[in-house]
Amino acid sequence: MNTPIWDFVTRYCEGDPLRLHMPGHKGRGPLGAEARDITEVPGADVLYPAAGIIRESEENAAALFGTARTLYSAEGSSLCIRAMLYLALLGRAPSARRPVVLAARNAHRAFLTGAALLDLDVAWLWPDPSSGYLSCPVDAGALDRALTALPEPPVAVYLTSPDYLGNLADLPALSAVCRRRGVLLLVDNAHGAYLKFLPKSLHPMDLGADLCCDSAHKTLPVLTGGAYLHIAESVPAHIARQAEPALALFASTSPSYLILQSLDLANRTLVEGFRERLADFAGQTAELKDRLARQGWQLSGAEPMKLTLLPKSRGYTGAELETLLRARGISCEYADPDCTVCMLTPDVDPAGLDRLEAALADLPPKAPIGTRPPPLTRPEQALSVRAALLSPQEDCAAGDSVGRILAMPTVSCPPAVPILAAGERIDKAAAALFDYYGVTRCLVTAEQ
Ligand SMILES: Cc1ncc(COP(=O)(O)O)c(C=O)c1O
The missing domain is CATH 3.90.105.10 (Molybdopterin biosynthesis moea protein, domain 2)
Structure with a gap:
């Protein structure tokens, strides 16, 4: 797979031109990355709309993910989420009512800011109260009933899968409901770009999503900020055509070429052995999870590359466990009173899983902590x-x-x-x- 953005910047640097354009560092500086940090100079294409090397690289990504179109974001999934909501709104039939998006309650705040900017109302899909705040399972029947209860179809159904703790939604069943009802399905897959490359893909685009965002930077070897907006064949052409303007509506006009090169190089990495490395590492992680469970550690979430420990059963709060692991040189993604979250990828140091296992084995079980998070409640919506x-x-x-x-x-x-x-x-x-x-x-x- 070629790497047109990376190659262009390499040639540009080799030409050693006098840089009389942005950025102000002129290719030199303490980071060491400045030389490759260029801007939209002639030949470098522009991000929205892309027609040259960026477009070529995006087409490589689309081929890898098997989508009708994949677009790059240098501003994370947050940008893509706003664009997805705008695209959903574009597809709306004329109506005197206010537009509504039907969203599972485990939405990231980029969803809320997007809805606010676009003047969209939100109807929530609530989980069963027994699931508390740690997951948001929504079944197909509940989605169907929620759609029936709305006075008119929402602009889209919006699901977050996987969530921060590694819970996966039942996308095949939920997307079937959306398809039957003729409602677009938007999926926040910020945490699941890698799901495409498992031996059996669990990526939302293979499970029925119409539009989906991936934070490539969260789970693939990509610099922070690199993300994809994926568009399925099922999206009507008049909406799909607006995808670049939708991103441009919310994006900076100065995209980071470091991030774009990173997305570009990832295409090659992903075809050159990543699947095999991931399959192997997923196997090792599954075995580790089994061993930990046998040792009495309580785990949560079905996402293969997330290790979410619920350590109260071993006598530690999530935050305590995080501190103890940090003291042993292990830096986790997140912790709160109930859980400690570790994000894994095949790029974890080869001895990393052993280190984690040894550090956990070093922590003696104590009397279980009985406190549970307060039950889920539904607050009053006082303002839009x-x-x-x-x-x-x-x-x-x-x-x-x-x-x-x-x-x-x-x-x-x-x-x-x-x-x-x-x-x-x-x-x-x-x-x-x-x-x-x-x-x-x-x-x-x-x-x-
Ligand atoms: C579920 C979820 N969605 C969206 C985002 C935003 O992604 P990004 O940081 O790539 O903008 C995050 C960030 O943590 C997230 O956890």
């Missing part, structure tokens, strides 16, 4: 997502926040299902959750 997110905001001590309206969700707390979305009133139950998750301050809408 847009009204809340776009209103003046105030920083407020969590302890003083009861009765106020949340303006901006806290970053990732808890990571699967947010305590509150923008526009929802903070009640006593939410305040108890803030306390449980150690949230001490929150952003609320300003009182006039």
